[in-house]
Amino acid sequence: MREMSPQQVNNYLLDNATKPLLLDVREPWEYNICRIEGSQLMPMQSIPAHLNKLDPQQEIIVICHHGVRSRMVAQFLEQAQFEKVINLSGGVNSWAQSVDLDMPRY
Numbered sequence: 001m002r003e004m005s006p007q008q009v010n011n012y013l014l015d016n017a018t019k020p021l022l023l024d025v026r027e028p029w030e031y032n033i034c035r036i037e038g039s040q041l042m043p044m045q046s047i048p049a050h051l052n053k054l055d056p057q058q059e060i061i062v063i064c065h066h067g068v069r070s071r072m073v074a075q076f077l078e079q080a081q082f083e084k085v086i087n088l089s090g091g092v093n094s095w096a097q098s099v100d101l102d103m104p105r106y
Contacts, residue, residue, distance in 0.1 A: 001074045002086045006095040009061060009088055020059035020086070025073045034092055034104045036063060044069050051080060059084040065106075067091040 004012065013019065022039035024031055031041045042050055044064070054060065060082065064070040067089050074087045088095070096103035 001071070001078055003071075003089045004061070004086050005089055006097075006099045009086070009095075010099045018059075020061050020084075021054070022063060023054075023060050023073070024063045024092075025069050026064050026092075030065060030106070033106050034096065036092060036095060036100075039063060044073055047073055047076060054082070056080070056082045057084070059086065061086045061088055063088045063091060065091045066093050 019038070022036055024035060024039040024041050025044040025047065026041070027043050028041065031039075035041075054077075060077065062070040062074045062077070062085065064073075067087060068091075070091060071087045074085045077085045090097075092103070093105060096105045
């Protein structure tokens with residue numbers, strides 16, 4: 001699993017025509033407070049039940065609040081033979097501190 005900082009992810013999204021899936025694994029109440037534009041909500045607990053909705057060949061950037069849940073989901077995805085998984089280190093909290101300074105924080 002690769003790890004990318006918020007700035008690296010932001011640059012990656014700006015520089016690449018092919019967009020990865022931004023998989024937000026937080027809870028709906030967290031997602032309603034703030035989210036990275038274009039992200040798709042799939043709470044951590046629902047990942048095993050919805051695994052068949054994800055493409056193992058697509059690049060996936062996993063997002064949570066601080067990067068802990070997303071790291072666990074990224075490891076789970078790799079064990080399920082997903083090959084292109086990236087963890088957003090520091091999560092949306094770090095994103096709000098370094099990329100989108102207007103993003104609400106909690």
